[in-house]
Amino acid sequence: MLCQECDKKPATLHFTKIVNGEKTEFHICESCARERGEGIPGTANGFSIHSLLSGLLDFEPVGTMNALGAKPAQQLRCDNCGLTYTQFSKMGRFGCSNCYTQFGSKLDPILKRVHGNTTHVGKIPKRTGVQIQLKREIDELKADLNMRIEQQEFETAAELRDRIRELERKIADV
Amino acid sequence: MSKRSYVEEALSDWMKGNGPDTDVVISSRIRIARNLSGHPFPMLATSQQAQDVMKQLTAVAETGRLDSCGPFETLELSQLSELERRVLVEKHLISPSLANESRCGAVMLSENESVSIMVNEEDHLRIQCLYPGFQIKEAWTLASRIDDIFEEVTDYAFDERRGYLTSCPTNVGTGIRSSVMMHLPGLVLTQQINRILSAIQQVGLAVRGIYGEGSEAIGNLFQISNQITLGQSEGEIIENLHSVARQIIEHERAARQRLLDESRVRLEDRVLRSYGTLSHAMIMDSKEAAQRLSDVRLGIDLGLIGDVSPQAMNEMMVLTQPGFLQQVFREKMTPEQRDIRRAELIRKQLYSETDHGGV
Numbered sequence: 366m367l368c369q370e371c372d373k374k375p376a377t378l379h380f381t382k383i384v385n386g387e388k389t390e391f392h393i394c395e396s397c398a399r400e401r402g403e404g405i406p407g408t409a410n411g412f413s414i415h416s417l418l419s420g421l422l423d424f425e426p427v428g429t430m431n432a433l434g435a436k437p438a439q440q441l442r443c444d445n446c447g448l449t450y451t452q453f454s455k456m457g458r459f460g461c462s463n464c465y466t467q468f469g470s471k472l473d474p475i476l477k478r479v480h481g482n483t484t485h486v487g488k489i490p491k492r493t494g495v496q497i498q499l500k501r502e503i504d505e506l507k508a509d510l511n512m513r514i515e516q517q518e519f520e521t522a523a524e525l526r527d528r529i530r531e532l533e534r535k536i537a538d539v
Numbered sequence: 540m541s542k543r544s545y546v547e548e549a550l551s552d553w554m555k556g557n558g559p560d561t562d563v564v565i566s567s568r569i570r571i572a573r574n575l576s577g578h579p580f581p582m583l584a585t586s587q588q589a590q591d592v593m594k595q596l597t598a599v600a601e602t603g604r605l606d607s608c609g610p611f612e613t614l615e616l617s618q619l620s621e622l623e624r625r626v627l628v629e630k631h632l633i634s635p636s637l638a639n640e641s642r643c644g645a646v647m648l649s650e651n652e653s654v655s656i657m658v659n660e661e662d663h664l665r666i667q668c669l670y671p672g673f674q675i676k677e678a679w680t681l682a683s684r685i686d687d688i689f690e691e692v693t694d695y696a697f698d699e700r701r702g703y704l705t706s707c708p709t710n711v712g713t714g715i716r717s718s719v720m721m722h723l724p725g726l727v728l729t730q731q732i733n734r735i736l737s738a739i740q741q742v743g744l745a746v747r748g749i750y751g752e753g754s755e756a757i758g759n760l761f762q763i764s765n766q767i768t769l770g771q772s773e774g775e776i777i778e779n780l781h782s783v784a785r786q787i788i789e790h791e792r793a794a795r796q797r798l799l800d801e802s803r804v805r806l807e808d809r810v811l812r813s814y815g816t817l818s819h820a821m822i823m824d825s826k827e828a829a830q831r832l833s834d835v836r837l838g839i840d841l842g843l844i845g846d847v848s849p850q851a852m853n854e855m856m857v858l859t860q861p862g863f864l865q866q867v868f869r870e871k872m873t874p875e876q877r878d879i880r881r882a883e884l885i886r887k888q889l890y891s892e893t894d895h896g897g898v
Contacts, residue, residue, distance in 0.1 A: 460580060460582070481770065483769065484701075484769070487713035488702075488772075490690045491687055493694060
């Protein structure tokens with residue numbers, strides 16, 4: 366089959382586009398596809414994780430207001446880098462680390478869909494993350510403490526309580 | 540070590556080395572994505588901002604802090620020709636997007652090429668460790684050590700709840716991508732591959748072709764990597780990949796054994812036909828080369844071919860890529876010319892491998 370655009374080269378790419386229920390088929394060669402700006406898998410402008418993501422991100426209807434009267438996502442803009450939520454949902458990428466704060470709770474459903482989870486449990490920076498490290502340790506000790514109390518192991522529980530107090534003092538000092 | 544050797548020598552140390560389980564696992568890779576706090580991500584950064592980030596990060600190598608991980612050389616992408624960049628991509632030392640899109644991109648390469656640290660790719664910093672064979676845990680240990688070294692002197696964008704903040708939401712959290720490159724001709728020939736690949740995807744792992752996103756798996760090479768980066772610790776992510784890869788290795792070996800037991804002659808015929816074609820063909824496109832090289836590699840691993848080393852196969856797999864071919868022959872070629880040169884190069888390589896001059 367020859368390319369339906371140039372009629373010279375063999376058609377190596379076969380697309381089926383469905384827009385509003387209307388189906389169109391294309392049979393074109395790679396160079397014509399490039400000119401038309403069609404995405405070719407494996408090339409720079411090809412179908413990528415970002416285009417897939419943007420489909421995921423753009424699910425909130427434009428202009429909806431939630432019950433609390435908060436800004437709809439589409440009007441959000443990062444005050445550090447200037448990226449809007451709409452741009453973010455098109456590109457599937459953040460502009461700076463501050464976007465994470467600015468787009469705040471809107472991200473939870475997205476992260477949940479991508480990772481099945483919204484909270485980091487991995488590595489923490491050694492130098493700048495001391496406080497977070499301590500907090501995490503305290504949380505773990507508290508969980509352990511509750512379990513010991515339930516099992517009436519009061520001696521161990523007392524030790525844990527002291528250790529928690531010690532870490533809490535450390536946090537205050539950092 | 541100079542830019543010349545990174546570009547001209549086909550084999551990185553990781554390809555020459557004999558790692559564990561190299562009959563099935565070609566290489567193990569860890570990539571860590573990090574960003575500097577307060578700086579816009581590379582995609583939105585102005586040239587000046589990108590330049591600042593590059594200076595700050597490449598300075599870490601210059602202070603000698605990284606020396607315990609081997610001497611590093613910094614290459615700025617703008618100083619490399621298009622062809623040189625392509626060769627670095629074909630050696631897996633930089634990503635295609637660093638080669639193509641980045642402004643103020645740079646890469647710090649360790650002398651043995653097992654570590655490459657990319658600056659201003661999709662994220663400010665991407666630390667990549669590449670080991671031969673099945674050594675995913677070792678690769679993580681090294682990558683994490685390098686991560687700690689950068690963190691001593693730079694402020695990472697980190698959030699208590701979201702973890703390491705990355706440009707793309709698919710990397711946020713741990714920012715790690717751990718992957719193993721596997722050669723699975725046994726599972727392909729015994730038609731078990733699709734069943735296994737779909738099972739892999741159900742446990743949160745992804746399967747890709749050898750050049751990552753969007754490329755097909757040619758030559759029976761499959762890259763298996765973690766999908767999830769948030770809500771699991773690095774240890775869990777790596778353990779999960781490790782145990783799944785371990786099972787695939789066993790399945791692949793069993794499949795190869797079954798092929799030997801049940802249809803040895805057919806298998807030998809296939810392997811030796813490919814060997815014959817590689818030794819004598821005058822025209823060879825990249826897809827055919829990948830398939831034939833895969834057959835011969837299987838033959839070597841099963842002891843059906845004795846006089847070609849697995850390292851030579853690694854070398855041919857890299858050398859026959861378009862960028863390397865043009866580098867080796869020092870000329871720009873059309874795809875048709877490349878197919879002729881590719882065949883020539885493989886013939887010569889096989890000829891030099893065998894004492895008596897080919898088959």
